[in-house]
Amino acid sequence: MEAEQALEETNAARELAEGLPEQLAALRERVGEERTAIEHAKNKATGTSAMAKLDALRGASAMYAERxxxxxxxxxxxxxxxxxxxVDARAPEREFTFAVRLRGTAYEVxxxxxxxxxxxxxxxECNRSNDFGKFVRDARKAFVELANGDDGVGALASPRASAGRATRSNSRR
Known part of the structure; x- marks a missing residue:
């Protein structure tokens, strides 16, 4: 009886073992398909996110240009x-400009x-804080002060900050 039971278990195990390679191949194929689907979804989400950011930046740029x-x-x-x-209320179309470039890790006007x-x-201050947006806002404020008859220094310049740490080129226009 024990021998018959052992024989049945052996036959069942043999049948199970014969189907395992096919099951394993099917599972591997399914895992590959799922990985591909996940990668595709990840790429789509990243692309959508990047496009949304790009659209937002374009919108902000258009708003800044308009206003x-x-x-x-x-x-x-x-x-x-x-x-x-x-900038200048008396001559709104007058242009105020500055140009910068990055030299190493510091900006240069x-x-x-x-x-x-x-x-x-x-x-x-920009090179110290690495806050280029603040530099742009402060430069615009200084242009407004200059256009309104102030000397362009106002409260934006501190004696300590102007102690020669800034880098400038002699090729100003």
Whole structure:
């Protein structure tokens, strides 16, 4: 009786073992399909997210252009020129510009027109904090002060910040 039971168990195990390679192949194929589906979904989500970010940046750029007259111009030698309009209430179309480039890990002002007395201090603060957005906002504020008859320094420049830490080129326009 024990021998018959052992024989039945052996036959059942043999039948199970004969089907295992096919089951294993089917499972491997299913895992591959699921991996492909997951990778596709991941790529789609990342692409959608990247496109959404790009669309948001384009929208913000258009808003800044419309409301602040801000325009970005990319030039040679990795130069980024920012052009502001709507700074001077008496001449809203007058353009105020500065151009920067990255030299190593620090920004360098290549051009500033009209020249701001506080540009060195603003640049030094930007290089210290690595907050380029604040630098752009502060430069615009300084242009507004200059257009309104102030000397362009105002409260934006501190004596400590303008102690020569800023880097500027002599090729200003």
């Amino acid at each position: 602040l007259g801000l325009r970005f111009e990319y030039g040679e030698a990795e130069r980024l020129r920012l052009v502001f309009k709507y 290549m051009e500033c027109a009209p020249m701001l007395a506080s540009i060195d201090a603003l640049l030094a």
